[in-house]
Amino acid sequence: MPCWKSLLSVCLAAWLLLAVGTASAGSIEPLRATLVPTDDGYALSAEFTVDLGPRLEDAVARGVPLHFNLEFDLTRVRWYWAAEHVTGTRVEYSLSYNALTRQYRLSAGGLYQSFSTLSEVLRVIARVAALPVVDKSLLKGGETYSAALRLSLDRSQLPKPLQVDALANRDWQVDARILRWQFVPADSK
Amino acid sequence: MKIALAVIAALGAVLLFLLATASANTALFARNYPLLLGVNGIAAVALLGLVVLQLRTLWRDYRGGVFGSKLKLRLLVMLALMAVLPGALVYAVSMQFAVKSIDSWFDVRVDNALEDGLNLGRTVLDTLQNELLEKGRSMALDLGDATASQPMLLNRLREQAGVQSAALIATSGRVLSSSSDSVDSLIPAVPAQAELRQARQSHGMALVDGDVATGIVLRVLVPVRGTELGDEPRVLQLTQMVPAAITRSAGSVAATYRDYQELQLGKEGLKRIYTLTLTFTLLLALFAAVALAFFLAERLARPLLILAEGTQAVAAGDFTPRASLETRDELGVLTQSFSRMTSQLDEARREAERHRRNLEATSAYLESVLANLSAGVLAFDADFKLRAANRGAVAILGDDLADAENTSLAQWSRHGAFAAAVDANFRERGTQWQQQLELEDAAGTPQTLLLRGSTLPVAGGGGYVVVFDDITYLISAQRTAAWGEVARRLAHEIKNPLTPIRLSAERLQIKLADKLGDTDRAMLDRSIKTIVSQVEAMKNMVNDFRDYAKAPPPELRPIDLNGLVREVLDLYESAGTHVAVELAADLPLVLADANQLRQLLHNLLKNAKEAMTEAVAAPAIAVATRFEDRRVALSISDNGAGFPPQILSCAFEPYVTTKAKGTGLGLAIVKKIVDEHRGEIQLGNRSGGGAEIIIKLPLAA
Numbered sequence: 001m002p003c004w005k006s007l008l009s010v011c012l013a014a015w016l017l018l019a020v021g022t023a024s025a026g027s028i029e030p031l032r033a034t035l036v037p038t039d040d041g042y043a044l045s046a047e048f049t050v051d052l053g054p055r056l057e058d059a060v061a062r063g064v065p066l067h068f069n070l071e072f073d074l075t076r077v078r079w080y081w082a083a084e085h086v087t088g089t090r091v092e093y094s095l096s097y098n099a100l101t102r103q104y105r106l107s108a109g110g111l112y113q114s115f116s117t118l119s120e121v122l123r124v125i126a127r128v129a130a131l132p133v134v135d136k137s138l139l140k141g142g143e144t145y146s147a148a149l150r151l152s153l154d155r156s157q158l159p160k161p162l163q164v165d166a167l168a169n170r171d172w173q174v175d176a177r178i179l180r181w182q183f184v185p186a187d188s189k
Numbered sequence: 190m191k192i193a194l195a196v197i198a199a200l201g202a203v204l205l206f207l208l209a210t211a212s213a214n215t216a217l218f219a220r221n222y223p224l225l226l227g228v229n230g231i232a233a234v235a236l237l238g239l240v241v242l243q244l245r246t247l248w249r250d251y252r253g254g255v256f257g258s259k260l261k262l263r264l265l266v267m268l269a270l271m272a273v274l275p276g277a278l279v280y281a282v283s284m285q286f287a288v289k290s291i292d293s294w295f296d297v298r299v300d301n302a303l304e305d306g307l308n309l310g311r312t313v314l315d316t317l318q319n320e321l322l323e324k325g326r327s328m329a330l331d332l333g334d335a336t337a338s339q340p341m342l343l344n345r346l347r348e349q350a351g352v353q354s355a356a357l358i359a360t361s362g363r364v365l366s367s368s369s370d371s372v373d374s375l376i377p378a379v380p381a382q383a384e385l386r387q388a389r390q391s392h393g394m395a396l397v398d399g400d401v402a403t404g405i406v407l408r409v410l411v412p413v414r415g416t417e418l419g420d421e422p423r424v425l426q427l428t429q430m431v432p433a434a435i436t437r438s439a440g441s442v443a444a445t446y447r448d449y450q451e452l453q454l455g456k457e458g459l460k461r462i463y464t465l466t467l468t469f470t471l472l473l474a475l476f477a478a479v480a481l482a483f484f485l486a487e488r489l490a491r492p493l494l495i496l497a498e499g500t501q502a503v504a505a506g507d508f509t510p511r512a513s514l515e516t517r518d519e520l521g522v523l524t525q526s527f528s529r530m531t532s533q534l535d536e537a538r539r540e541a542e543r544h545r546r547n548l549e550a551t552s553a554y555l556e557s558v559l560a561n562l563s564a565g566v567l568a569f570d571a572d573f574k575l576r577a578a579n580r581g582a583v584a585i586l587g588d589d590l591a592d593a594e595n596t597s598l599a600q601w602s603r604h605g606a607f608a609a610a611v612d613a614n615f616r617e618r619g620t621q622w623q624q625q626l627e628l629e630d631a632a633g634t635p636q637t638l639l640l641r642g643s644t645l646p647v648a649g650g651g652g653y654v655v656v657f658d659d660i661t662y663l664i665s666a667q668r669t670a671a672w673g674e675v676a677r678r679l680a681h682e683i684k685n686p687l688t689p690i691r692l693s694a695e696r697l698q699i700k701l702a703d704k705l706g707d708t709d710r711a712m713l714d715r716s717i718k719t720i721v722s723q724v725e726a727m728k729n730m731v732n733d734f735r736d737y738a739k740a741p742p743p744e745l746r747p748i749d750l751n752g753l754v755r756e757v758l759d760l761y762e763s764a765g766t767h768v769a770v771e772l773a774a775d776l777p778l779v780l781a782d783a784n785q786l787r788q789l790l791h792n793l794l795k796n797a798k799e800a801m802t803e804a805v806a807a808p809a810i811a812v813a814t815r816f817e818d819r820r821v822a823l824s825i826s827d828n829g830a831g832f833p834p835q836i837l838s839c840a841f842e843p844y845v846t847t848k849a850k851g852t853g854l855g856l857a858i859v860k861k862i863v864d865e866h867r868g869e870i871q872l873g874n875r876s877g878g879g880a881e882i883i884i885k886l887p888l889a890a
Contacts, residue, residue, distance in 0.1 A: 058454075059454050062447070062450035062451065062453075062454060063443075063446070063447030063450050063451065064447075064450070064451050064454060098400060098443070099307055099443050099446055099447060100307065100310050100311060100314065100401070100405075100439050100440065100442075100443040101314065101397040101400075101405065102311065103397065105400075114397075114398070156220040156221065156223075157219075157220060159219070159451055159455055160211070160212075160219055160222045160455075160458070160462065161452075161454075161455025161456070161457075161458025161459040161461075161462060162451075162454065162455050162458055163222050163223055163458070164222070164223070164226075164455075164458040164459075164461045164462050164465070165455065165457055165458035165461070167223055167226075168461070169457075
């Protein structure tokens with residue numbers, strides 16, 4: 001059946017052509033992240049550089065809401081077995097632009113703030129300060145834990161046509177790198 | 190495979206429905222749209238795999254020359270074409286339509302109108318903001334100048350300005366005084382520190398809070414500067430709800446604008462969605478149709494295959510019942526009729542077979558009857574070539590007539606006289622004739638045949654039939670009977686004068702003896718002696734004749750043949766003749782006249798003894814009895830010279846003898862006795878030399 005093979009290769013080539021395109025994707029890079037001890041446990045403070053890329057910034061300016069997820073995971077490293085998941089925190093941000101009032105609005109968990117420029121909003125998103133993530137009772141002193149942090153664009157909440165675009169077009173994608181670091185809690189006693 | 194097709198097709202239909210619903214502008218599956226696309230793709234690939242599997246099976250069948258695969262392939266191609274062509278057409282038209290209609294949604298004028306609408310809304314808000322800011326500034330001036338009780342003043346000023354709420358806030362963020370026109374919002378929202386700082390450094394700033402759903406609230410912050418130095422700097426905050434109608438209208442314009450922008454952004458994506466949905470629909474429908482076409486082709490081809498197989502089987506002579514489809518359509522009826530037809534054919538064939546067997550049995554019966562006829566039957570075709578000859582003919586002619594089938598009767602190399610007679614008779618005497626023919630067989634023995642010829646009817650194919658009997662024995666029997674009559678008369682006529690002749694001769698001797706001289710008397714005595722002895726001999730002969738002719742009918746009784754044989758043989762043994770005896774044990778009784786049998790044995794033993802006296806080195810006579818097929822056979826054999834061939838056929842006739850002296854009546858009497866006992870006598874030469882006579886007698890019971 002050589003005809004099937006040729007058809008398949010044509011399809012593959014078409015898909016690749018669609019997928020290549022201009023690779024001016026945005027990116028979210030974690031700069032630094034630390035776990036700061038508090039009375040109850042540890043709080044996360046971190047900093048990212050957020051670059052949405054021209055296409056997404058345009059989309060926001062046209063009123064398309066964007067959703068971001070801040071995910072933090074803490075796992076205990078075990079040499080004898082797979083790592084144990086200790087705790088995880090997830091914060092959802094939603095960014096939208098109100099064309100009428102010309103304000104950007106950032107909402108997270110029912111609270112919202114309005115900003116007049118996009119860069120202000122992005123600055124707020126990029127900085128995480130004193131987010132309580134780990135309860136003290138979950139940690140054992142002296143053990144080594146592995147922390148992972150990522151801020152990413154939630155593509156599944158984009159409008160459908162844009163989701164389909166995002167499948168094929170890098171302009172709509174935001175690379176989100178995961179930051180991992182070792183963490184040894186101080187002995188609390 | 191059928192089940193797999195049904196499952197995948199059903200799944201594909203559900204998925205397609207979901208995809209189509211989701212592709213239309215709804216919120217369904219908005220979050221997992223790519224997943225839905227992927228699952229549809231998998232369904233399409235699964236169907237494709239099914240189709241490929243079916244195609245491969247069919248192709249292998251086709252290459253392997255499996256019966257019916259060609260028909261299936263043709264049906265499949267036709268059905269698939271019927272599905273593919275309209276499908277492709279609808280697909281092309283739909284694609285064109287969908288993509289073009291998406292393009293037609295976007296129009297510069299709509300774009301501008303929406304933009305203008307939005308700007309209008311913004312302008313309205315700006316105007317309201319500016320108005321509020323102006324009010325704030327004038328209120329701030331009034332407040333800065335006044336020393337009166339601030340809450341009262343604030344309330345009054347607010348009411349004068351027609352503002353919904355007003356609050357005087359210290360730099361620290363503390364609310365110094367507030368006023369509101371509604372009871373439920375006595376405590377105003379406190380502005381952020383940054384806002385306060387910003388407000389103090391400017392001539393007043395305007396802010397917008399809330400959104401279309403909750404209502405847009407305009408807020409202005411104006412610094413209140415006291416006339417005296419050292420006055421605590423304060424900020425006046427005024428809030429004013431934008432009228433609901435304006436909010437609603439502006440909000441709807443904004444929402445539409447946003448949707449429109451979103452659509453414009455997602456134009457390519459939308460086109461892709463439509464393309465993908467349509468393509469998946471096409472692929473799923475096509476693959477399902479092709480896969481279904483397989484089953485349809487199989488279903489359609491099955492009755493035809495049954496018929497074709499049945500036809501082949503019938504052609505090969507196999508009438509076993511065929512499978513038939515229990516459907517009520519024409520094809521089902523056709524297969525049922527076919528199966529009925531084959532069973533009828535089968536029945537007809539069996540009937541014909543039975544008839545044939547009956548015919549065969551009949552003809553075999555006739556043949557065996559013909560074969561076992563003692564009369565000879567020869568059938569000729571119209572050209573006088575032999576068509577059939579029975580065993581009787583072969584036996585009588587002493588020839589298997591092997592090559593007679595190829596040569597005409599006139600050209601027969603053997604049996605020339607016979608053939609010539611038959612030929613001549615048919616030519617000269619026509620359809621029915623009878624002739625007695627004297628021949629000599631191969632051994633030179635004279636043979637008398639009675640021929641009857643008839644022409645077969647032309648309707649049956651024509652030809653000729655000759656039936657002939659060997660009547661040599663019949664003639665000899667007639668001759669025997671005639672001899673008996675002659676002998677009886679001769680005995681009567683000759684015997685009467687014998688006694689007077691003898692008495693006269695004796696008287697002549699007595700009367701003349703004394704009157705003659707010695708020489709004459711001697712001659713007389715000699716002559717008289719001769720006359721007397723000759724008369725005596727003649728008398729004996731005449732007695733023999735009489736005995737032969739006038740033998741009384743036998744008095745039949747059950748007798749033990751073995752016992753009789755032993756009794757007779759005792760006499761011979763005592764006379765010094767050795768006879769080898771081989772008598773069968775448990776011999777049944779025979780129905781016979783003991784005296785006549787004794788004579789028979791005497792005659793035969795005497796013959797045997799005489800046959801060997803001449804020149805045999807080791808004379809051996811053997812007598813044997815045995816039981817065979819409802820008769821008892823008695824055989825007497827010797828190792829003498831045997832019968833000369835010319836004697837064999839007429840050995841039983843009186844006066845036929847090989848001996849120098851003898852009446853030739855011995856065997857004739859034997860024959861007569863056997864005949865009167867309803868027995869059978871066979872006479873022949875043994876292969877090792879010598880004669881053998883076998884007599885068969887009926888049983889007593």
